[in-house]
Amino acid sequence: MRSNSQQVAELLTNELSPAPGWPIRSASEAWLGVLEVLAASLRSVRSKTTVTSTASSTPDSPLLDPRWCAAQSVEELAVELRRHRRRETHAAALRAVAHWWTNMVPPPLHETVDSGAAPGSGHTSGRMAHPPNTWRIELSQAEWRKFAELPGLSRGLAEELRLMLGAETFPFQRGVQRVGWRHGWFDEATDRDAAQHLLATIAAEGGVDRRELWSGLSEVAERWCGRQPDCDSCPLRGVLPARGPIPLGEE
Numbered sequence: 001m002r003s004n005s006q007q008v009a010e011l012l013t014n015e016l017s018p019a020p021g022w023p024i025r026s027a028s029e030a031w032l033g034v035l036e037v038l039a040a041s042l043r044s045v046r047s048k049t050t051v052t053s054t055a056s057s058t059p060d061s062p063l064l065d066p067r068w069c070a071a072q073s074v075e076e077l078a079v080e081l082r083r084h085r086r087r088e089t090h091a092a093a094l095r096a097v098a099h100w101w102t103n104m105v106p107p108p109l110h111e112t113v114d115s116g117a118a119p120g121s122g123h124t125s126g127r128m129a130h131p132p133n134t135w136r137i138e139l140s141q142a143e144w145r146k147f148a149e150l151p152g153l154s155r156g157l158a159e160e161l162r163l164m165l166g167a168e169t170f171p172f173q174r175g176v177q178r179v180g181w182r183h184g185w186f187d188e189a190t191d192r193d194a195a196q197h198l199l200a201t202i203a204a205e206g207g208v209d210r211r212e213l214w215s216g217l218s219e220v221a222e223r224w225c226g227r228q229p230d231c232d233s234c235p236l237r238g239v240l241p242a243r244g245p246i247p248l249g250e251e
């Protein structure tokens with residue numbers, strides 16, 4: 001019998017439009033994810049959560065090269081972001097992260113993870129890990145703390161970026177909270193760490209990369225699970241509690 005986690009993963013995978021950028025398999029795809037978090041497209045509904053929209057909307061942009069981004073001034077970056085109709089609010093943070101990237105992520109940028117490669121196999125410098133079918137960067141807690149202190153990064157942005165880079169985290173924004181509360185996965189009294197652990201467990205049990213689960217839940221929250229939930233057309237209607245969505249405190 002399928003678990004609830006597997007059902008959630010299947011519904012999100014089967015009913016949302018394809019997002020072939022998931023799971024992230026290379027450093028270049030992770031950089032696209034960074035761009036989506038810090039410079040979402042102004043054109044796409046899914047821009048914040050769909051890695052591939054960056055590639056399709058900026059096919060010839062130097063923004064796709066973190067070393068180019070690191071070498072620009074904030075003003076020059078903002079000009080390029082405007083040229084591609086992307087949000088420029090976080091141009092300073094994008095420059096700081098690009099600078100960090102050039103120091104922490106060894107070339108070649110476009111290396112693709114070999115699903116059969118073992119961690120530390122010498123496939124790249126020892127800093128990169130190669131779990132099957134995913135790409136991530138291995139950092140110590142002290143290094144992640146330094147990352148979170150980069151200029152212009154709020155706690156929420158830093159968490160989203162850490163996830164994009166493969167860290168063991170699960171961003172816990174309001175939209176994802178709403179989905180979890182209404183389905184009874186946790187409630188408003190559940191502390192952040194426990195809720196994040198539960199979401200990570202859903203990803204593991206559902207057999208999906210946690211980045212993919214986060215992307216799907218974020219899209220569901222944005223398109224269907226606002227202040228007034230539109231359950232009839234939502235992909236997750238099949239895993240609602242028997243009596244329907246659990247009302248939030250303010251409802």
Ligand code: SF4
Nearest residue numbers: 182225229231234237
């Ligand atoms: S089924 Fe309803 S409560 Fe569940 S995520 Fe969709 S809109 Fe929200």
